[in-house]
Amino acid sequence: MAAQPRRELLLDTAQRLFSAEGYHATGIDRILAESGVSKATLYKHFASKEELVLAVLRRRHDQFLQAMERHLQAAEGEPVLQVFDLLHQWFHSGDFHGCNFINASAEYAQESPAILACTRQHKASVRQLLEQWLPTVPEVSRAGLAERLALLMDGAIVSAQAGGNADAALTARDMARSLLSHYRR
């Protein structure tokens, strides 16, 4: 048997190609050719291309939230600021092609309500996680502040990708810092 289970191999390849080339632009055949998996196997694991896209997004959701939690827990100073360092790393990793969810939604917003729903849920989870890491902020302000921090994250992602500003995370981090000090006062 292959070193990697077929299903995981397919998800890895699909995630890489979808991110770099886009969803409609990446054909099933391309994923099969690069992964070396047969078409019958793909359709045994995923009922359709849309299901494959959803599986990639769900896995990406888990990966991203786990990475966020790691950074939040390992923080020495203010935890939520560490999230922007995570973004900074990501933007400079050579594997950055914008947010999978934003990109997928742009292509499938009309075509697949499930994909749009998956994106909405992802963004809501990010806000929720941020909110849990604002203990020094009055409870009434937490939701609003988490919304603002999430907006800064999204802004940084777009600035880095579409605007070509690879250091957007540092700018957003600085904005988050003044936002926090303002809210704590």
Added chain:
Amino acid sequence: MAAQPRRELLLDTAQRLFSAEGYHATGIDRILAESGVSKATLYKHFASKEELVLAVLRRRHDQFLQAMERHLQAAEGEPVLQVFDLLHQWFHSGDFHGCNFINASAEYAQESPAILACTRQHKASVRQLLEQWLPTVPEVSRAGLAERLALLMDGAIVSAQAGGNADAALTARDMARSLLSHYRR
């Protein structure tokens, strides 16, 4: 002859479909069917689908910057804050499907360097225009502040589209307000 010149009719139809359905998801035939223009005419005006996409983006660039300038000039209070009111109107217009440039870049970043370049230029122009409307801010701070305001705009657009938060522009406007007061001090 038709009430609207063929070329403009094609651009209108293409812009509407590309925005709502995506670029790869919208076939040439669909644009022809909805506009009632023949295929030969389309290829007389645009050498390829990519050229059509570029023409749509360039027109959108002009439209957006003109709308920004209108709001900046008509402002009573702080001009740059009016830009977020423009966003707010846009998000609630029923014709909002995210930023054309962000979406196009996600689909064509690898496939077409020209489309990516068009997006970069658009985002740079927005920053530049903002910078020109910050007279009350020390000149050394203007570029940095314009970058931050542009980041807030992009964050609001993504929050509204992918996050489903139609009032993101109001949040971003409020963040911009404190940012401005901080910079003016």
Added chain:
DNA sequence: GGTTAGGTGAACAGATCTGTCTATGTCAAG
């Protein structure tokens, strides 16, 4: 009336898309 410019409709080419299916191969457990 004749010319010309621009548009139409339809067929066509060639590629690519998703998804199905069949026949074959391989490996591990009973």
Added chain:
DNA sequence: CTTGACATAGACAGATCTGTTCACCTAACC
């Protein structure tokens, strides 16, 4: 050894994609 689970290559169907070409039409202008 047999059986069953899983994987393979590859043909195939049917649709759709971009882009080309050609014969015809129509309306304005000289």
